[in-house]
Amino acid sequence: MKPTVALVGRPNVGKSTLFNRLTRSRDALVADQPGLTRDRHYGHGRVGAKPYLVVDTGGFEPIVDEGILFEMAKQTLQAVDEADVVVFLVDGRTGVTPQDKVIANRLRQSGRPVHLVVNKAEGLQSAMAGAEFHELALGEPVAISAAHGDGVRELMEIVLEGFPDKTEEESLRHPKFAVIGRPNVGKSTLVNAILGEDRVIAFDHPGTTRDSIYIDFEREGHTYTIIDTAGVRRRGKVNEAIEKFSVIKTMKAIEDANVAVLVLDAQLDISEQDATIAGFALEAGRALVVAVNKWDNLESEQKETVKREIARKLAFLDFAKFHFISAKEGRGIADLFKSIDEAYRAAMAKLATPKLTRVLKVAVERQAPPRSGAIRPKMRYAHQGGMNPPIIVVHGNALDAVPDSYTRYLEHTFRKVFKLQGTPLRVQYKTGDNPFDTEKDSRGGKSGKK
Incomplete structure (x- = not known):
């Protein structure tokens, strides 16, 4: 952590x-x-x-x-x-x-x-x-x-002298997932539903959980750690200092997890605070699954309204799977857990350099990066630079000029080809030679920059 x-x-x-x-x-x-x-x-x-x-x-x-x-x-x-x-x-x-x-x-x-x-x-x-x-x-x-x-x-x-370096081995021991969201959306109830027993106190009072609780458990022969976090309240609604800093514990739990399960309350409007909490997980690069709780109490028309609101306000979570559940009744939990497993596998996926490079070349042939003035960025090869989230490093020339829209195009392409559902994916660039210089081609000659 x-x-x-x-x-x-x-x-x-x-x-x-x-x-x-x-x-x-x-x-x-x-x-x-x-x-x-x-x-x-x-x-x-x-x-x-x-x-x-x-x-x-x-x-x-x-x-x-x-x-x-x-x-x-x-x-x-x-x-x-x-x-x-x-x-x-x-x-x-x-x-x-x-x-x-x-x-x-x-x-x-x-x-x-x-x-x-x-x-x-x-x-x-x-x-x-x-x-x-x-x-x-x-x-x-x-x-x-x-x-x-x-x-x-x-x-x-x-x-930081006394603290260890972060190592990939620490996050590879077994899956950890943090249950995050505003207070009183049903996080602890969902934890109990997943565990199949009342391991976490849950009742209808906002802010019951003030500390993050780590619980190890087994499911179908595999070990997991579930983290029940304190709810993050809107700033204007917080009176006690101990609750003001619950956000620190939530952030630490997200950092320590492989997957974040964002719990929303279907009976409440999708708020700026929901988007902010999701943003914590996204900034940390964590895989994400969204559980829309208390779904069973809504009429058909209300359900359609909620889905439209989610699509509009949480559009930046297009990589995540959404599940409409009832934690109290235990409905939808099995499918939710399948998505947690899928998101974990995607976050920890190992991507081979030859295949990454082939996918990159096909993407560039289909749609070349736009010119920046007289220069067009040139992409040569790609390799994996990290996991949780998957990081793909693209090497080439003049890559500082690649616009964000093209980066999103590459991210979408890599996610689709490698089936990385549930995890954010980051594309980073590493520029080689000066693009104004001539450079040797693969036959040892020189080719001018197009």
């Missing part, structure tokens, strides 16, 4: 800037104004072979006891409790403040590994930038500049 790194510190020390640097995104709002981040942001990062989840928390004001700052402090403490390691950010320009001392004391009590990081250290010698922060007694300070990227990679190598 990916380690979770929580970024903690008082307001305006640069946590969101560091978050954006680590995730290579602009997902967190950044401005020179304290307290801009009032809720958590979460994203994916990687240093070498070590992937991780990173959580950007709101500014930590541990001495307040009411209002929005108090709520932010509760969220931060919950993030620390759920994280594997904490990065405590301080401001190298401002120096040690009374708030920093209080936060340091709280973090020592948490029992989590803490790395003290001195931000805004550009132009300063590392030893000088961190000198006065030794009084916080949290080990050797690490000086960085989140805005400029100075020292950030070295910092994360230190932070």
Whole structure:
């Protein structure tokens, strides 16, 4: 499972800037104004072979006891409790403040590994930038500049030093699938229906499951792990900090699974939150099966309306199979499980290089990639670059110019030929020689670029 790194510190020390640097995104709002981040942001990062989840928390004001700052402090403490390691950010320009001392004391009590990081250290010698922060007694300070990227990679190598590299063997032991979705859509009821017994508490109250529960079981002689996750509520409906951070556990469960089973409530509108949760799984590259629950209570006309809504709002899940079930009555569970098996096999499929290259050449002959100015991208061969999800690496020239629409065409072609139902598939490009240079053909001569 990916380690979770929580970024903690008082307001305006640069946590969101560091978050954006680590995730290579602009997902967190950044401005020179304290307290801009009032809720958590979460994203994916990687240093070498070590992937991780990173959580950007709101500014930590541990001495307040009411209002929005108090709520932010509760969220931060919950993030620390759920994280594997904490990065405590301080401001190298401002120096040690009374708030920093209080936060340091709280973090020592948490029992989590803490790395003290001195931000805004550009132009300063590392030893000088961190000198006065030794009084916080949290080990050797690490000086960085989140805005400029100075020292950030070295910092994360230190932070992740004790965590193992991700290996394919870990995910090949046996299938793991996570049951995900909004609260009160019937996730725990579905888990019980699959297991055939009441292994998970399930009753009609949103948010019953606050932690992810891993259950090993056997079905037809094969071993599986099912993960029942906490429901992810819409931000405006969440009051307790412990539920605000249930999304972290859901993301970790998705990362640890091979297949995600997205549960929808047929009696409720397909919401933005449903699409967001599906997006978590898609971003993680996980195979996906959709279970539309509570189907038995709908009239025929209502069923058609629900299907149209799903087709419109979840069109980006066209690779996944949809099942209309009743978890409470146990209807549709057998077919759902067949799709889980199928999605797992597709996610872990091994694709031979010669066949991949043949499929690529046929696809290009049928529809060549469009020109970019005077240059047409040239695709030479393909090989598999990874599993869960399947990654196909295409080699050639001028591939930086391939548009997204053509990439989707290749993804559709590979999925259809190799029967990869239920899993996202990613096509990556690796460009060789400069397309403006002449290049040797297979006979040793030279051929100009067409």
